Amino acid sequence: MNTANYLVDITMIMPELTLICVALILLLLDLVVKNKEVLAAVGIAGTLVALYGTYKLFVFHAPQSVFADMFVLDGYSNFFKLIFYLNIILTILISLKYMTIEKASFGEYYSLLIFATTGMMIMASAADLIVLYLGLELMALSTYILAGLMRKQLRSNEAALKYFFLGAFSSAILLYGISMTYGLTGTTNLREIAAALQTLNIMESPAVFLGLIFLIVAFGFKVALAPFHMWAPDVYEGAPTSITAFMSVGPKAAGFAVMGRVLFEAFGGMQMQWNSILIPLAVITMAVGSIIALAQTNIKRMLAYSSIAHAGYMLLGIIAGTPEGLASTANYLMIYMFMNIGAFAIVIMLRREGFQGENLDDYMGLAKSHPLASALMLIFMFSLTGIPPTAGFIGKFYVFMEVIRSGYTYLAIIAVIFSVISAFFYLRVVMYMYMKDPKEDVTLTTSSTLSIALAITAIMVLILGIFPSFLLNLVRSSIPG
């Protein structure tokens, strides 16, 4: 291949390159600029530039793979990149004031957020197991540090430690799966793996199946599927709340992006085999997430279990095994991002100097003193439960519809039962806010950026709930059947 072709290839990764440059510039700016709000503004501006770049690539270039079929640009990757961009922008908006209160307002924070997002984007675009591994590690290593950013607080240290050890363990398992798949098929390219499985006629081979299990287990760690969810509640509780919001959406979306791509593109012919693992995983995940959350008194921990349960619902779209099913998972992730970051934004508002505001008791009677914040929390909790007219209902409805269409009606029934169970702990927050008397006065920490983030998330949750066709058309055109 000549130089000119490589230059064409480089245009295709412009958004990722932009983000990496912005992250490096932020590291240097941190040395001279003392005001962290400037760094946050630069971070958001850089992300918007990259978002514009992705939009341009989407409009002007047909789906294609570059760098010798290692990096692919298609509607699927673009849709997930949109989730990552919105995720990082909303996270920066909710974290400005919060990180000052936690006395962890470092310039590296924004830089690491951008590096993690770049890793996720590389994962979404990976068409080769090597690139997938590198993107995954870039994301994971940045998030380990972010989880432990409040380094004076033991909770945060412990969260980072647990996240690191289990994350490193899961990436070793991923590598073993990659090496088995490579040894059996002779390639790491996803499309060539599919072709090799066909021509060598080894789809029934137990060794290939074992490699596939290793890969699914590793992705299961990243998206927190039970029984690989053990790290999630501890890490979500100990990490800074803004990072919890970031982690519960970004790495999960990236994990589902690669899971969908690897299973559909490389192991598309082995759907019977991977469904035999994924179906029990989905049922256990929904059960563990919904049932253990009932016993939680810390809201961050409760939202962690809720995010495990949601991973179970999202998995149903992949189990459906059709492109429409995959589209329903992507749609769910987009909706989940708005409602989850919104809920965490309210949790952040309760945090102030000398007051954690993470216990459910702290929400008692919040509606009397702060009606607007309570109303927003009500919207997010309804949406997480899946009650119309909020977006959460649309997300669940679409996933259940696709899984029924593929003939797994019993899975949809199980999922509905667990989402009824989950209503208990979501609506308990609402009950505490509206039907209990306040124990002590809670003052909310507000800031303009946090209000912007809350406005965006609340409006999106309502708009997507009432007029879902816009998002549904977008996701259907991105992931054509």
Added chain:
Amino acid sequence: MVPLSWYIVLSALMFSIGVFGFLSRRNLIIIFISIELMLNSVNISLVAFSHYLQSMRGQILVFFVITVAAAEAAIGLAILIAFYRNNPTIKVDEINLLKG
């Protein structure tokens, strides 16, 4: 010439020892070493496959794995030291602030 299966068995054994060490040992440093053992067992199998398949991809991936493992060690030890400053222990059983 050493047959491929010997390398694969060696790699599988090393990986199993690593997993066993990760799950059973109670010292953070030993757990860390177990993870490195798992990564290096993967490297052995990748290089062996790469040689027998006459394809370079496996060896390229090994270079990436080694590099990432170095970065991972740096970050892991940094997190460990940050933790140790607040709570001087490396016994897993004593790291139990977050639970429930």
